[in-house]
Amino acid sequence: MRTSVLLSRGAAPTALVDAELDDPRPHEVVVRIEAVGVCHTDLATRRALGDRPAVLGHEGCGIVERLGADVDTLALGDRVVISYAHCGRCAQCRAGHPAYCALATTLNNAGRRPDGTPTLRVDGAPVFGAFFGQSSFATAALADARSCVPVGDTPPWVAAPLGCGFLTGAGAVLNVLRPGHGDRLLVVGGGAVGSAAVLTALSEGAEVVVAEPVAARRELAARFGAVTVASLDDPIPAVTHALDTTGRPELISRALTLLEPRGTLAVVGLGPATAPIDVRDLMLRGLRLRGCVEGDADPSLLVPELIGRYEKGVLPLDELVTTYGLGDFDRAVAEQRSGRALKAVLLPGG
Known part of the structure; x- marks a missing residue:
């Protein structure tokens, strides 16, 4: 399917371009991104990749639009926050500590699926994607259903940073x-x-x-x-x-x-x-x-707990957020660094 992505090339200005998103595998879903947080890890990875074209973003929140054939934990139309990828099978995952998954590096930082296949192409050429299992600086992202946590009617700009920064x-x-x-x-x-x-x-x-x-x-x-x-x-x-x-x-x-x-x-x-x-x-x-790492949290458990506290008014996470359009990434980063914004969140529809 077609999507618009924020393409990064080292220190050069980011560019909003069209891209091809791969079809979901049986365990994957496509999420139409409503909001995505900007995290220090995005910026550090951008520097580390140099001029290699990449689509980053790992605090996505949005609406499930397509389901892989084996996905039965989510429904079309669910609003979900996408957190880090984990295998769900290793000893750490089974013990309730998925942030220390044995396959964490492969699943989150390889730029492709574990089998080496790309999830994103720009002008027909594969680019670094699947960042933290999502690459959500985009209008749509591909993610493992295991990484998606339903958040109900929570505003997406509040829920998005629960994928990493607020969770941590x-x-x-x-x-x-x-x-x-x-x-x-x-x-x-x-x-x-x-x-x-x-x-x-x-x-x-x-x-x-x-x-x-x-x-x-x-x-x-x-x-x-x-x-x-x-x-x-x-x-x-x-x-x-x-x-x-x-x-x-x-x-x-x-x-x-x-x-x-x-x-x-x-x-x-x-x-x-x-x-x-x-x-x-x-x-x-x-x-x-x-x-x-990642607050030693199982997102499927901690995200609902934090949303509950937010809804009760004891965790005013909305007061930490400043929103920007998806194409305003460079301004968002500058204002976050200067202290003008505490947590920058990009809105693809804004």
């Missing part, structure tokens, strides 16, 4: 750190992931401190009820839990020093491979350092 921040709080009443969480970085974590921790009754250099992001976090500082060098009360969303080694090391004994730091930001860690301090104070 909220999941890190609920599945890994688990702060509650009487606990204090330090969130390092007040972007989309950090802000979703802030809202989730507050909804759990925890106190929250946010370290963020951008004033507009600090103001938003303060409005929600968090204490804010511009830097980890500012005075910060002792914290029981910490979440780093930046991936910056010096901030990870500093956050560990701010933890109370037996405190836990979770890291969700992807940065340099090494960081200086005081192992003696880690041992003597009983600290825990946890990695966390």
